[in-house]
Amino acid sequence: xxxxxxxxxxxxxxxxxxxxxxxxxxxxxxxxxxxxxxxxxxxxxxxxxxxxxxxxxxxxxxxxxxxxxxxxxxxxxxxxxxxxxxxxxxxxxxxxxxxxxxxxxxxxxxxxxxxxxxxxxxxxxxxxxxxxxxxxxxxxxxxxxxxxxxxxxxxxxxxxxxxxxxxxxxxxxxxxxxxxxxxxxxxxxxxxxxxxxxxxxxxxxxxxxxxxxxxxxxxxxxxxxxxxxxxxxxxxxxxxxxxxxxxxxxxxxxxxxxxxxxxxxxxxxxxxxxxxxxxxxxxxxxxxxxxxxxxxxxxxxxxxxxxxxxxxxxxxxxxxxxxxxxxxxxxxxxxxxxxxxxxxxxxxxxxxxxxxxxxxxxxxxxxxxx
Amino acid sequence: xxxxxxxxxxxxxxxxxxxxxxxxxxxxxxxxxxxxxxxxxxxxxxxxxxxxxxxxxxxxxxxxxxxxxxxxxxxxxxxxxxxxxxxxxxxxxxxxxxxxxxxxxxxxxxxxxxxxxxxxxxxxxxxxxxxxxxxxxxxxxxxxxxxxxxxxxxxxxxxxxxxxxxxxxxxxxxxxxxxxxxxxxxxxxxxxxxxxxxxxxxxxxxxxxxxxxxxxxxxxxxxxxxxxxxxxxxxxxxxxxxxxxxxxxxxxxxxxxxxxxxxxxxxxxxxxxxxxxxxxxxxxxxxxxxxxxxxxxxxxxxxxxxxxxxxxxxxxxxxxxxxxxxxxxxxxxxxxxxxxxxxxxxxxxxxxxxxxxxxxxxxxxxxxxxxxxxxxxxxxxxxxxxxxxxxxxxxxxxxxxxxxxxxxxxxxxxxxxxxxxxxxxxxxxxxxxxxxxxxxxxxxxxxxxxxxxxxxxxxxxxxxxxxxxxxxxxxxxxxxxxxxxxxxxxxxxxxxxxxxxxxxxxxxxxxxxxxxxxxx
Numbered sequence: 078x079x080x081x082x083x084x085x086x087x088x089x090x091x092x093x094x095x096x097x098x099x100x101x102x103x104x105x106x107x108x109x110x111x112x113x114x115x116x117x118x119x120x121x122x123x124x125x126x127x128x129x130x131x132x133x134x135x136x137x138x139x140x141x142x143x144x145x146x147x148x149x150x151x152x153x154x155x156x157x158x159x160x161x162x163x164x165x166x167x168x169x170x171x172x173x174x175x176x177x178x179x180x181x182x183x184x185x186x187x188x189x190x191x192x193x194x195x196x197x198x199x200x201x202x203x204x205x206x207x208x209x210x211x212x213x214x215x216x217x218x219x220x221x222x223x224x225x226x227x228x229x230x231x232x233x234x235x236x237x238x239x240x241x242x243x244x245x246x247x248x249x250x251x252x253x254x255x256x257x258x259x260x261x262x263x264x265x266x267x268x269x270x271x272x273x274x275x276x277x278x279x280x281x282x283x284x285x286x287x288x289x290x291x292x293x294x295x296x297x298x299x300x301x302x303x304x305x306x307x308x309x310x311x312x313x314x315x316x317x318x319x320x321x322x323x324x325x326x327x328x329x330x331x332x333x334x335x336x337x338x339x340x341x342x343x344x345x346x347x348x349x350x351x352x353x354x355x356x357x358x359x360x361x362x363x364x365x366x367x368x369x370x371x372x373x374x375x376x377x378x379x380x381x382x383x384x385x386x387x388x389x390x391x392x393x394x395x396x397x398x399x400x401x402x403x404x405x406x407x408x409x410x411x412x413x414x415x416x417x418x419x420x421x422x423x424x425x426x427x428x429x430x431x432x433x434x435x436x437x438x439x440x441x442x443x444x445x446x447x
Numbered sequence: 448x449x450x451x452x453x454x455x456x457x458x459x460x461x462x463x464x465x466x467x468x469x470x471x472x473x474x475x476x477x478x479x480x481x482x483x484x485x486x487x488x489x490x491x492x493x494x495x496x497x498x499x500x501x502x503x504x505x506x507x508x509x510x511x512x513x514x515x516x517x518x519x520x521x522x523x524x525x526x527x528x529x530x531x532x533x534x535x536x537x538x539x540x541x542x543x544x545x546x547x548x549x550x551x552x553x554x555x556x557x558x559x560x561x562x563x564x565x566x567x568x569x570x571x572x573x574x575x576x577x578x579x580x581x582x583x584x585x586x587x588x589x590x591x592x593x594x595x596x597x598x599x600x601x602x603x604x605x606x607x608x609x610x611x612x613x614x615x616x617x618x619x620x621x622x623x624x625x626x627x628x629x630x631x632x633x634x635x636x637x638x639x640x641x642x643x644x645x646x647x648x649x650x651x652x653x654x655x656x657x658x659x660x661x662x663x664x665x666x667x668x669x670x671x672x673x674x675x676x677x678x679x680x681x682x683x684x685x686x687x688x689x690x691x692x693x694x695x696x697x698x699x700x701x702x703x704x705x706x707x708x709x710x711x712x713x714x715x716x717x718x719x720x721x722x723x724x725x726x727x728x729x730x731x732x733x734x735x736x737x738x739x740x741x742x743x744x745x746x747x748x749x750x751x752x753x754x755x756x757x758x759x760x761x762x763x764x765x766x767x768x769x770x771x772x773x774x775x776x777x778x779x780x781x782x783x784x785x786x787x788x789x790x791x792x793x794x795x796x797x798x799x800x801x802x803x804x805x806x807x808x809x810x811x812x813x814x815x816x817x818x819x820x821x822x823x824x825x826x827x828x829x830x831x832x833x834x835x836x837x838x839x840x841x842x843x844x845x846x847x848x849x850x851x852x853x854x855x856x857x858x859x860x861x862x863x864x865x866x867x868x869x870x871x872x873x874x875x876x877x878x879x880x881x882x883x884x885x886x887x888x889x890x891x892x893x894x895x896x897x898x899x900x901x902x903x904x905x906x907x908x909x910x911x912x913x914x915x916x917x918x919x920x921x922x923x924x925x926x927x928x929x930x931x932x933x934x935x936x937x938x939x940x941x942x943x944x945x946x947x948x949x950x951x952x953x954x955x956x957x958x959x960x961x962x963x964x965x966x967x
Contacts, residue, residue: 088506092466303832308818308825315811321763322800322808323822324789432466 090432100429107425111418118413123406130400137399138392150283150353152384152391153290154345158362158369159376159383160290160297161341164334165218166370167301167378168314170225174236175366177243178217178339180359182346184247185213187357190266190273190350191254202273207347214343215336217243222335226328240366244359251357265355275352286348293341298380300337310334342366375422393418453516455480455618455649456501456532461510463496470496473510474675476668478618483640483650485660485681487693488670489894491864494653497670498620502534503527514618533611534620539603541595548575548591551610574613581612585642588635600749601632608639618649625659626891629748630922630955637663655894657686658923669693694896702902702927704946705910707741712774713914714760714883719769721755721938729755731938733769737883737914742905744929744946745918748958752938753918754803757885760916761800762788773798773883789826799881801873803888803918809872812861816842816853819860820875845874849900866897873904884908887918902928922951934958 116127123130138148158175165172189206221235254263267273278284301307313320313330320327349361372390376382397411454477463471471493478484486494499505501512503524511518514530521527527534541550552574575591582589589605598606604624611619621640625633640650640663654660660667661681669676669692676692690698714737721730730752737743745753758764760771762783772780773796781794791798806812810819820838828834842856849870853863860868873889886905890898905928909915919925925932929946934957942957 090465094466305825305831305833308821308833311814312811312822315813316807318804318808319811319822322761322788322802324762324787324792326787 086435088434090434092430092432095429103428104422104425107421107428108418111421114421115414115417118417123404123410125404130404133400133403134392134396136403137396140399144395146281146283148391148395149287151395152387153283153286154349154353155365155368155372155391156383156387157290157293157341157345157348158365159372159387160294160380161338161345162366162369163297163373163378163380163383164301164307164310165338166373168310168331168334170222170314170331170335171233172218172221172236172335172338173233173367173370174218174221174239175338175342175369176362176364177236177240177366178214178342179346179349179362179366180240180243180247181213181217181339182210182343183350183357183361184243184250184346185209185343186273186347186350187254187263187266188250191263194267194270194272199270199272199274203275203351206273206351207344210343210347211340212343214341214346215339218335218339218342219332222332226331247357247359251359254357263357266350266357267355273351274355275348283353286352289344289348293344294380294384297341301378301380306330306333306337389418389422452479454478454513455515457513457516458497458501459511459513461497461500461507461512463493463500463505463507469673471500471507471670472673474670474673476675478649478651480617480649481644481647482666483644483652483664485664485667486651486653486670487655487657487660487667487689489693489896490866490892491672492670492693492894493673494670495622496673498534498622498651498653501527501532501618502620503532504534528614528616530618531616532618532620533614533616535604535607535611535622535624537622537626539607541603541606543596544594546571546592546594547589547598547606547609548578550595550606551578551591551613555614578609578613581609585612585639585646587639600627601629601636604628604636605639612643617647618651619643620651620653622653623655624652625654625656626920627749629958630951631959633659656921657689660689661686671695690895693894698895698899702899702924703906704928704930705906707738707909707930709740709912710738711740711776712736713739714916715770715772715774715780716756716760717770717772719756719759719771720767721752721759721764722767723755729938730759733935733938733940735933735940735943737916739882739912739914740909741930742909742915742917742928742946744925744932745916745935746922746925746932746954746958747935749920751935751958753887753935755938756935757800757802757887757916757918760883760885761798762786762791796883797879797881798883799876799879799885801869801876801884801886801889803891805868805872806861810860810868813859815859816846816851816856816871819871820845823875823879841875841878842871845871845878849874849904866893866900869893869897869901873901877904877908881908881913884913884915885918886916888920889917890924891920898924922954926951926954936960 119125119127119130137144139145158179162172162175186206186209189202189209193202193205217239221232221239224230224235225232251263252261255261256264275285309320309325309330312323312325313327317327320330350357354361368390372383372387375386393415397415400406401408401411456478458474458476461471461474462469474497476497486498488494496505500507501521503521503526506522512521513519519530521530542553545553548571552571578589578591581587587605587609589602589609595603595606604627608619624636628636644650652663664681667679667681667684667689669679669689671693679689686700690700717734719730719733723729733752733756745756747753755764759766760783766784771783773783774780781796783791783796786794802808811822817835817839820841821833821835824838825833839856845851846853846856851863851867851870853867860871863871869889876884889901889905893901905915905917917929926946926949932944932946932949932954933940934942934944934954936958941960944954
């Protein structure tokens with residue numbers, strides 16, 4: 078009680094305003110710091126030259142035309158899932174079911190290609206499978222939305238559980254459709270007739286996927302920013318009370334928004350089967366339903382920003398798998414590098430929102446962190 | 448009591464900034480034992496910030512704090528307690544399912560005497576005994592074994608006060624303690640405060656209400672825009688002088704009450720009964736008529752059905768029984784039962800509603816001014832895209848007409864001060880050219896200047912022929928502004944009185960008992 082206390086060394090205040098330049102300076106500074114730390118870790122743990130490790134990482138994404146296309150494809154699919162999740166999260170509907178919603182589209186597309194493959198032409202199969210994938214994705218997202226709108230169930234658990242249900246259903250159909258018999262998996266669907274396969278544009282298999290992703294991103298940007306629907310869902314997200322007060326039908330908006338999410342997830346599933354992979358597995362969504370949540374959050378639900386955050390994540394994953402091959406490193410080392418960089422990027426958000434003051438130095442000047 | 452004695456608390460040269468905003472600038476303040484000091488100032492003048500620095504919630508950027516003449520550092524609420532400082536916040540911090548005694552000892556490792564309460568074993572008997580002693584000493588009315596959820600607002604407040612006394616506080620800070628109390632409860636609180644003053648405690652009370660300053664305090668310290676303006680001896684000053692110092696210019700203190708013109712029934716409520724979602728009776732057979740060109744005040748202790756009444760009229764509340772009719776100029780009636788706000792608008796009924804919860808219901812805190820204007824208009828037009836130009840112009844108009852202090856129309860409303868938030872909300876609702884205007888606690892938390900702006904706006908609407916329903920908590924204001932006052936008590940109408948002739952005690956009685964004696 079009578080002991081004198083010193084002025085606290087650090088205190089933290091919330092920023093009121095921050096300029097765009099300052100914001101990006103903090104972000105880029107964080108990435109730079111992360112790269113320096115990773116360089117140190119690389120030298121200490123592997124005794125490799127960090128510069129050549131970084132160069133190899135770059136090679137992993139941009140080393141050849143094939144690699145660039147692989148990067149673009151991966152980025153497009155991840156971006157589509159993130160864009161699909163954006164309206165749900167903007168409405169504060171914690172949709173962790175992207176995985177299942179994509180799988181629903183995957184299942185519907187495969188079903189059409191397998192069962193109709195011998196009965197009609199490729200064009201009709203493509204069209205029918207597209208519609209089926211959209212409906213399946215939308216339906217899978219509709220179920221939790223309906224329960225939330227009607228009985229206020231917890232959407233986080235609900236959507237999460239729906240992923241496992243979708244996975245089990247897909248597992249069941251894989252056994253029914255397995256080919257060759259006994260392999261426990263579905264090989265390439267319609268490998269010879271290529272019925273239901275999407276065409277290559279200008280000789281590039283992934284060109285169409287990239288185009289669709291760009292289109293969906295732009296449309297979603299406009300939908301969220303300028304449409305009445307977009308306005309309604311952000312009001313619901315900010316305050317359901319206010320939404321009711323101005324007469325917005327909250328259950329209707331919740332269901333409608335989740336159907337939009339589901340449609341894009343279904344579309345993504347369609348592209349995965351009909352354009353890129355031509356097969357079905359329980360892991361075809363590949364965790365993008367969860368990765369997409371992070372991409373969307375990092376970009377504050379701005380679809381254009383998701384392009385950047387999505388790129389960072391895909392670039393890291395391509396780069397780290399390249400270095401583990403080139404230097405025959407343990408895969409975990411790549412995970413360490415990815416982890417450090419993501420930690421810094423996410424951590425930089427703290428410094429964007431808050432300001433850290435240190436105790437005044439003897440010169441009387443206040444030092445504020447960048 | 449000579450002035451040369453050492454003050455219990457001295458604040459010297461205190462400065463605190465948040466970003467670019469200077470909340471306190473070189474403030475000096477002294478509080479002596481055996482004294483009640485009122486801290487008076489408009490919203491955003493830095494009263495609460497200054498007190499939070501005493502209570503260990505904020506840490507000053509510059510300046511020093513002395514307790515009994517010794518310099519101290521208060522960097523946490525625990526430090527504050529160690530120095531005998533206790534603050535009673537506007538929002539209570541109690542655990543509902545615990546008893547009063549359990550709440551009071553919560554988080555204490557040892558008794559005030561330094562004796563361990565016993566690890567892992569909660570001995571509630573001896574604290575209860577001590578709590579009763581404290582209550583007897585100052586005249587509190589608290590049962591230590593009563594659960595908090597069974598308590599009225601004023602009882603909860605009493606528990607908060609006993610809690611800080613129990614912990615040995617002898618410097619007490621109360622942040623707008625009377626905002627939630629009836630006049631009778633306020634008087635009771637003041638009696639307790641006087642007893643504590645006799646006992647030699649130093650008491651600081653933050654308030655907006657001048658008549659309370661006069662009733663309770665020995666000295667008044669006035670802050671304006673974060674700066675210390677001056678200290679007055681209460682008995683040597685008056686409401687006018689205090690207001691002028693607070694606002695920084697001459698302000699007239701009378702609320703206008705134009706005579707109602709062209710009075711016709713506009714809204715008829717009959718036998719309205721409403722239950723909350725858990726089946727509690729919130730409104731019980733409420734009937735009244737609201738007239739054009741008239742302000743109908745609604746008085747009552749908070750939680751007596753005011754919220755449900757306004758929400759029922761505006762189509763936000765399910766109704767069990769009863770009728771609500773909107774009466775056109777030609778006398779034809781439209782029922783407002785079972786319709787939502789959009790359907791009400793589509794029926795051609797211009798009904799505006801300023802709800803109690805401004806940022807949680809009336810506005811969206813994270814959206815900017817023009818997006819908030821758009822809440823009412825975004826449906827207009829057939830396009831699938833929103834029209835952003837009209838709301839933007841409207842926002843600009845409201846900012847200009849009502850002198851809203853903001854960086855611009857694209858500032859999120861959460862950055863505005865309370866008074867400016869309310870101007871934005873009221874401005875938007877009035878711009879809809881309503882024929883019925885519902886307002887709930889329209890001036891709660893607003894400073895004198897902003898409050899008078901709101902009263903003026905309400906009177907303008909009244910003179911335009913709008914039927915205004917004004918739910919208020921400050922009886923003085925209700926009595927000065929309303930043409931008629933409807934008093935609610937426990938969801939029932941306990942009386943409808945004439946605002947020009949009713950007296951404060953009569954209305955206060957009606958607030959606590961249904962069917963009280965007829966009042967003037």
